[in-house]
Amino acid sequence: MIRPHRSQPLWYAFILHRLSGIGLALFLPLHFYLLGLALGDSADFDAALQWTEQPLVKAAEFGLVFLLSVHLFGGLRLLVLEFFAWTAAQKTLAAAAAGLSFFVACGFLLRAI
Amino acid sequence: MREEIGKIQVQVRRGGPDDGRLVDYEVPLLASQTVLDVVTWIQRNLEPALSYRFACRVGMCGSCAMTVNGRPRWTCRSHVTDVMKDGRIRIEPLRNLPVIKDLACDLSGFFDKWQRAEGAFVPTQTRKDSLAPIAPQEPARQAASAGIECINCAVCYAACDAVEQNPEYLGPAALNRAWTLVNDARDGGNRARLQAVTGPGGCQSCHSQQGCTSHCPNALNPTRSIAGLKQAAARAWLRGEL
Numbered sequence: 001m002i003r004p005h006r007s008q009p010l011w012y013a014f015i016l017h018r019l020s021g022i023g024l025a026l027f028l029p030l031h032f033y034l035l036g037l038a039l040g041d042s043a044d045f046d047a048a049l050q051w052t053e054q055p056l057v058k059a060a061e062f063g064l065v066f067l068l069s070v071h072l073f074g075g076l077r078l079l080v081l082e083f084f085a086w087t088a089a090q091k092t093l094a095a096a097a098a099g100l101s102f103f104v105a106c107g108f109l110l111r112a113i
Numbered sequence: 114m115r116e117e118i119g120k121i122q123v124q125v126r127r128g129g130p131d132d133g134r135l136v137d138y139e140v141p142l143l144a145s146q147t148v149l150d151v152v153t154w155i156q157r158n159l160e161p162a163l164s165y166r167f168a169c170r171v172g173m174c175g176s177c178a179m180t181v182n183g184r185p186r187w188t189c190r191s192h193v194t195d196v197m198k199d200g201r202i203r204i205e206p207l208r209n210l211p212v213i214k215d216l217a218c219d220l221s222g223f224f225d226k227w228q229r230a231e232g233a234f235v236p237t238q239t240r241k242d243s244l245a246p247i248a249p250q251e252p253a254r255q256a257a258s259a260g261i262e263c264i265n266c267a268v269c270y271a272a273c274d275a276v277e278q279n280p281e282y283l284g285p286a287a288l289n290r291a292w293t294l295v296n297d298a299r300d301g302g303n304r305a306r307l308q309a310v311t312g313p314g315g316c317q318s319c320h321s322q323q324g325c326t327s328h329c330p331n332a333l334n335p336t337r338s339i340a341g342l343k344q345a346a347a348r349a350w351l352r353g354e355l
């Protein structure tokens with residue numbers, strides 16, 4: 001997939017944005033299922049919450065928050081690119097979006113553990 | 114005759130539209146040799162029937178672009194020593210264009226899109242009028258100047274994944290041309306032009322990956338031009354003109 005004409009930072013920014021979108025879309029049904037549990041059977045919901053206390057699930061949640069913020073900041077990056085005056089620092093913007101996402105996800109993980 | 118300083122193992126795509134195959138050649142490596150020199154050497158010494166295109170050999174005409182080791186380039190301005198990997202070069206026709214034979218592509222679809230993007234100047238004055246005064250520092254003039262040095266080589270078009278996925282997409286070069294005209298104070302065709310470059314296959318199909326910008330040998334920035342079109346289209350839409 002990473003053919004020679006694609007090996008440039010802004011293509012990586014693009015593919016990260018796409019993959020984060022797909023990842024989030026896959027997660028949403030699970031998210032709604034858990035929310036549904038909260039409305040219905042509270043014992044099941046408590047069990048589900050217990051389950052999320054496992055370290056592996058915590059790590060997965062880190063990934064999830066990372067995906068969410070990558071998608072958010074990546075989207076903001078595109079809006080800046082397309083609707084603001086052009087800036088030469090496109091690669092810096094992409095790096096900032098990824099860095100900020102990592103920061104947010106780490107912050108979440110630190111709070112969670 | 115320049116002195117031979119080694120050998121290059123060259124693979125060239127040969128054959129018609131449907132029977133493409135890579136053929137191996139060994140070519141003498143010379144100082145300051147370009148990829149176009151290599152193709153010409155093969156045609157003169159090994160394969161007289163090899164088809165390819167070039168004209169100026171100095172980066173002016175835009176006819177010699179090919180895919181070299183997977184990337185679109187002007188072959189006349191690419192030095193072998195810069196693109197060679199482990200003594201090897203693979204030379205193929207440009208991507209996203211139908212092959213006619215060997216390294217020669219059919220560019221008519223590419224140029225048709227320049228027409229579809231309303232890439233022709235629409236005059237508002239006659240030869241009897243005086244010259245339009247346009248100050249060099251005007252923002253519109255500067256935006257036009259930034260995109261005007263395009264030589265229609267289709268390197269950006271071959272680098273664009275949006276063209277690959279959507280053959281209707283007008284592509285970076287035609288849209289860049291449309292943007293230079295949108296910024297031309299003498300031109301009267303902008304309403305039709307903005308309509309032509311929006312909608313299916315228009316500027317909104319651009320994913321802003323900037324493959325075009327990272328490959329344009331003239332260091333133009335079609336992505337910036339397309340972003341300009343997107344903004345102009347959004348404004349025209351708000352005014353009810355689209």
Ligand code: SF4
Pocket residue numbers: 262263264265266267268269270285286289328329330331332333335
């Ligand atoms: S924008 Fe650059 S790469 Fe594209 S056709 Fe023009 S000169 Fe070639």
Ligand code: SF4
Pocket residue numbers: 272273274275276284285318319320321322323324325326335336339
């Ligand atoms: S920025 Fe737009 S026009 Fe340029 S390569 Fe990407 S999709 Fe194509």
Ligand code: FES
Pocket residue numbers: 167168169170171172173174175176177178187188189190
């Ligand atoms: S031969 Fe004219 S641009 Fe290469």
